[in-house]
Amino acid sequence: MSQGQIDVYRDWLKIADTNRPLNYYQLLRLRLFEDDVHRIREHYQKLAAHVRNNYLSGPHAARARELLDELARAMFCLTDRQRKREYDAALGRADIKEAPTRDFAQILLFNKVLAPEQLEKAKRFAEMVGLDLRDAILQQKLAPVEQVMLAYAEAQGMPYVELSDVTIDESLIPLVPAKLARQYSFVPLFEDGDQIIVAAANPLIPDVEEELRLRLGKTIRVVLCRPASINEAIAKYYPRDLPYQPIAREQKGAGPSTQQAVKEQQAPTVVERPPAGTDLVRQSALYAVIAFNLAVMLSVLVQIIINPQSQYQFGRTALIAIVIGAIAATITLVVSLQRRP
Template sequence: MKLDVYKEWLGIPEGPRPPDHYALLRLVQFDDDVDRIRKNYKKLNSHVRKYATGQYSNESQELLNELAKAMLCLTDAERKREYDAGLGREFDDEASSGTATLLGNLQREGVISSAQANEAKSHAERTGLSLRDAVVQLKLANQEQATRAYASELGLAYVDIADMIPDETALDTLPKSVVRRFTCLPLFVDGDRVLVACASEPSHELEEEIRLRFGAAMRPVLSTPQAIKAGIDQYYAAGLRKENAPPPKKATATNKIAEVVTKKKPVSQMTDAEKAERFQMGIVLICVTFVILGNLDAWVLYNIVWKLFMPSWFPFVATIVLGGPIMFLIYQSYIRKR
């Protein structure tokens, strides 16, 4: 009989499996207290980690991922609202209250005062630091407080890397060179998205890197730079995993032409489509050759050389002399049926 990890490990009574996020995290339905959500997650995460080694290691990893997904959903205001609506929650006020700034979030949480917020802003402008780094450098907030406020400003969830166990497949897919360059850490695939912990707002370059390597879009979450660097050192330790090859590049017209030009496949082995493509390439190369040589004759060589002994109405010496042999070679390589 298959082990019911929800009942045996988390004490969740028999019922729908898997349970909803609130039941999974042992919360009252529609609980909006972010601190309580994170506190429950940490407690359950620590408990399930006890089974990470031994005969139930796979079940433990799967449940840890479920707990993380539930916590990330319920601590992301926009995703939580959508999730709650799906469970039948009705909202009195449909208007969005907007997103507070980093300093505003810290003030609302009672971490800094209005005067300290102004001090941090002035310090950031004077030194060129980001506001997050400014409040930390002034010791007005610690890294976690500042990053959580920054995540809230960006509308992203915050994660503590120490509470996460990244999926091995995700780690193998994104090489060390990439995670170090972008200061990020892949966590796991969540539905049709790849969950990636970032130290700051992700760049389009990172999003494209994730899309090419995983074949899926990225869902960024934020963590402190120190935590991500520690995670990289832990999960990408020397010799722990191999570097992957660069992601496949997008197909371009230039690449396509180069592929056709360098193709050495015998004509007898080509399909009709390949033969037609080969013929068209030959015609294009002939046209390009005569355009280049004709312009070279008319605008360069005639004024320097040909006008000394050729009539002005016939400046195309190089076109005739070189064009013929080049056209013959192109014909032999691309047009002639063999």
């Protein structure tokens, strides 16, 4: 049987329904209007693993990759709180209700990602060094990264994805300024109808979403993923030290803002030089703040490692950390200002 004759939904996913196109619930083999985020993800993971393990390396690899992306699109929609409401309404759901939500800490405990004492430890550490709770947990390695990020995504009402499970549409890369992608830690993934899916470690601020919408001419939807995966993708697609050669892309119906984005990315590469004057002072101050925060965090960690009781001696531990942070910030500021031309 040739590749063109394969019905991947029937033959690979064992979906008996012959009506096409399938809705997302049928595609993921879920009951209509399923609301359990964990069940939705579980079905997606099983189906994606089945396709990946049995067909991705065979003669129908290209079709398998397309199906994996299709499954991911379905999961993205049904695990995004806002998109799911809109999608269910379009399918005729009449009893759309606001589902009860838990905050991040409650989800961590409910899903048994952390024990109560671990959560309290993370909260103390987060408050001491000025981190949010999620990053404090990740830095202390109190739980597997994927479990923490899944709980965080559920609390935000957003989808979560492993970047290795989806295909990045490289034609979108030159449409997003490298500086913007690096500054806010995100990469565009692919188009999904009138939307563009963007992967990030954190929800994007509204101003960035609006700028992307104006540039790309489509609604922006964000999915969360591991911070390390985003850093790797940015290093690959938006490197600091190499000029990026934009990929030619013909965009049907592209508006002026989208065409302008392409022109900006196709402009000659400009070598970045150290800033002067006010810009240098501002940048030096930023480096000093970063140095202060890093020094404080490292100091607290070292104190806890050397003397575990120090985590209960908040005043003394914090004072030592602040002094060390101030020294590091001062040294960084002086060294950075010496770059003045």
